[in-house]
Amino acid sequence: MSAGFSAESMYLSLDTSGATGSVAVSSGGDVLARGVMTRRAEHASGLLPLIGDVLDEAGVERDELSGLLVGEGPGSFTGVRVAAATSKGLSRALEIPVWAISSLAAAAMAVDSGAIRYALFDARAERVYGACYGIGGAGVQTLVPPHGGELRQVLDSDVPPGVVFVGEAAEKHEAVIEGAGFAVVHAAQDVSLADGLVRYLASCPHERPVDEIGSWEPAYVRSSSAERLWTT
Secondary structure, rough: OOOOOOOOOOOEEEEEEOOOOEEEEEEOOOOEEEEEEOHHHHHHHHHHHHHHHHHHOOOOOOEEEEEEEEEEOOHHHHHHHHHHHHHHHHHHHOOOOOOEEEEHHHHHHHOOOOEEEEEEEEEOOOEEEEEEEEEEEEEEEEEEEEEEEEEEHHHOOOOOOEEEEEOOOHHHHHHHHOOOOEEOOOOOOOHHHHHHHHHHHHOOOOOOOOOOOOOOOOOOOOOHHHHHHOOO
């Protein structure tokens, strides 16, 4: 397997961590085609057909792909597993590497403003998954690693100055976040988390793919049993 990211190579990106699943085909950092699934229940059955549709739209054959970019979570436990299982299967079948990238980092890269971006995903009730990233010429720096907790805990924490909040939970709780004195930035409608994965790897070309795809597990942040207890 080729291990290095190349700006001239073809990549398939996929993320099903949230309510909207997404797929993109890119040549290096340039997205050639994209597709989304807007119903969470469709993720398991619809991901492979969507991949086929997006590859067809881009005019790219599977054997032309040099690597896979997958959103490793956190998010919906089932959705994260769907993306992980699909990327593992395609990696083995096509003998290409997988880059596992935080879905929160993808959300941070899916917007175009703010040098410091705090990405938030919905974890039911007032709870969120979150992580904060610095975006600049040197790439992407993780300022606050992925974590789970209550929205109020995030807003009351030592939030970096100049931060903007992004992601589905930031949009859901926009009034609360703005009431706490912070700005919320929305991603453009045609920019998905799959686009964010492409932008992330293009900004961090020295990022290494997963060493051993067979033993790799996504970043759930909390266990499946805790997930069930938290969401009941």
